Amino acid sequence: MTSDAEVSDEVLASSAARGDDRAFSILVGRHKEAVYRLLRRYNGNSDEAYEAAHEAFIAAWKAIRRYDARRPFGAWLRTIAINKARDRGRRQKVRNLIFGTKSSDDFEVMNVTDRSINADDRLILDHEVSQLEKALARLPANLKEALLLTALEGFSQKQAAEILGVTSKTVETRVYRARKLLAEKLGEK
Template sequence: MRRHKGRLHAFARRHLGDADAALDVVQESFVAAWKALNRYDPARPFSTWLAAIALNKCRDRGRRLKVRRLILGERSIDAPGTPDYADPAAGPETQALRAEQVARLERAIARLPDQLKEPLILTSLEGLSQQEAADLLKVSAKAVETRVYRARRRLAEWLAEA
């Protein structure tokens, strides 16, 4: 758990746009991994298997939020928290500006549809190759490339509007 929790949390936070929800997803992922340990294939990387579990937990949470929004409307249930990305060498104004920019980007990433968000996070933020992301998402590497391009284009449009 110590080895993988930080990376899983970063992945889930980027996917969900909410640090607290990401903690829940990490915990749910470890519990699910423990229960499914007998299905783990040691020939494949453990971190990839664990990332697939976390991705499914993020998707489950997203579906539950959509149902809540449908029932309750747009309320604060999905208001993302702002992570702390302070650079101790930068001044307070620079730190605040950088934190706001990162928060805007994370909110924009969280708004992306899953089919664009997932390949973007896996390749651009988690460092997986297009083929590794394709294997995890069960699509072709070309589909990953196209979806990452579309996600970046949409993010650029949204961030230019703000």
């Protein structure tokens, strides 16, 4: 008897495509933190990331029969997640146009907890994290996506290219431009 941990994502996805709710629940359990983390970094807001992750898993469940097992499940799922984040971003732009935008004070700072850091160092670190997240949030979406997938999520340029539907060279260029823009925004020219 094999444990759930020994069963590959692709086998679970195949079972889910045949209607096995438990198999899909296992997939959700395996990938929910990574998807949330990606979306949290994508838009800088934990509530928005939670909602987008929820939408991504619903969309994945609805589309599971179209999943191609020759492709890594995690990459397929992240493609859906990024598309949901893009959709939510477009809807937010429309709402902002109609109702006005939020101030930069509404930007939520990631909670960094490390008990070995004293209070003064924590303030400095929190400020630096806040500045980085704000700079990330202001990057153009195509640059931000490439940077998040490669630098923070650990995907190769080829894998990121598959997720984003572009070439590896395009990902390489976008990551270079994103890093350059971040350095400029953070004053590290």
